[in-house]
Amino acid sequence: MFAEAAKNHGYHPFPRPVANASRAYTNPDGSKFGACEYCGFCERFGCEANAKGSPLITVIPIAMRNPNFELRTNAWVTKVLKDSSGKKVTGVTYTNTLNGEEFEQPAGMVVLTAYAINNTHLMLLSGIGKPYDPVSQTGVVGRNYCYQTGAAAQLFFDGKHFNPFMSTGGLNVGIDDFHYDWNFDRAPHGFVGGYNLAGGMTHGRPISYRPLPAGTPQWGSEWKAASAKWYNSAMIISSSGSVMANRYNYFELDPNYRNAFGLPLMRMTFDYKPNEHKMGQHAAGVINKIAKSMNPTMMNPAVARTEPWSVVPYQSTHNTGGTIMGTNPGNSVVNKYLQSWDCHNLFVMGAGVFPHNSAYNPTGPVGALAYWAADAIKNRYLKNPGSLV
């Protein structure tokens, strides 16, 4: 339905790609995948069918085959240690979370592979790289924090059966006409970057997914009747848009709040800026145009977000920035091989190295960059330790 409507408007719909195996498959490393069962528990859960491409299947078991590999669980790294010159790291401090005992683990090389935000936190706690200061706009660690933006419409079709509980992570049809296409002139709309659109659902788990027409009561028999009527007869069209770096969106160590180890928490300062608002308005317009042409019985139109960003509703889990990649130590934390500018035997993986957030979830490039960095470490750095650029 969405594909046809999008095509009628001159857009170019395509099935959204996902890292799920549609049939049993053994990859070149020997990782075995099962076939996706369309169970509707894809996002936020492990995969019972082993059909989902994730490090749990494709990386960690392969690494564990190496006799010199050890996975040490319940170990919470609190600090990366430097030598007296500050030009090299010498290991990490970690706490055994089962008994609180603190260890120092010496290392010839340290690779930060925590979540993007946690890597930034560790760099700040360890005093590696100059922390970003938004007032003077100096420093690099913590800068360029970016998120994603979006808008969505809910469409209700009396008598249709969408069966949202039969689903895989990307059971959607997307269009990319307002993202990849440089012929799309953004200037009249006043924004840079872009967004993709998709129609369909990714799950039907009813605590979080029960679309209802606007104005439906929140409880009572009328609410129950509407829930029963529309649960299986609604669909979503949503956008996922880029967020550009802004000098006032950043991370720093919190001056007040501390974690269980007595160390400062990390504080995030973020809000959507006019660029995101304008992009959201454009996306909402396109969503509503496509949606109306599908003749739903009812619809909750997409509305661009203009209110302050909120931690409360789920919006996206795809954070970028904080330890960004760049051309010199003045504008970035790592070089193009994800190597710290300050300590040449420290490497930082993950979406924290992206200077802005693209319209798509960044997992693919995160994996690609990790392989790119690993190749440089193995084939160049180990032979000749020092700056790779």
Place this chain on the structure above:
Amino acid sequence: MKDIEKEGFGRRDFLKSAVAGGAVAAAATAAVVTTQPAQAQPAGTAASGYAYLNLDEAAFVEAMVDHMVPADQYSPKGTDMGLAIFIDRALAGGWGKGERLYMQGPWKPGVPSQGYQLPLTPAELYRAGIAATNAHCAKTYGKTFDRLDAKQKQEVLIGLSSAKITFSDGLPVRVFWSTVYQTVIEGMFADPIYGGNRDKAGWKMIGFPGVIATHAQDIIKYRDKKFPADYTSISDMS
């Protein structure tokens, strides 16, 4: 008489589905029937059959879930779906204790976009919110929430959900209501192993087939067709 067994929830079933420590304690006392009026129970002690809620609170929660989820063609009423038991277990368990919340000061009111900022655990919030709502009801109607008629209950719940009611002790009504509402929804649609959604009545109401599903063939076969669900919960799989 408030007797769990007489309300259609057998002791055997209760024991079978009891997963939380609090629920085991509740089952052990389920046969002990109380006839005490709600006011006689000192605040802060658990009423019979509940692990966290005292009698005043139990009366509030039972009245609220039965008002929000009335018996009709779509499902039994809230207490018959186990919503009060679900809420009690949630409050008595890790969620109610704020196990996954950052609970250290300094405390500041914050702004709504910063989310939960209270020094209270969710269980403490629930307790304080019920007391504040009952105080509002006593002032406005001369009785507690559970003794109001349906129209008055509706007025109070709309007042809470729209934040037209404010609590004189400073408790933020929006935070209380969003917490309460979320627990009612979770009680309706969570797996029955957690005490609510009894007999999968919430899932049956909307047509959600439940856990563990192999739909690789169904997704073609039932394209734009109603799926004949064989409702399956966690305990059906074990």
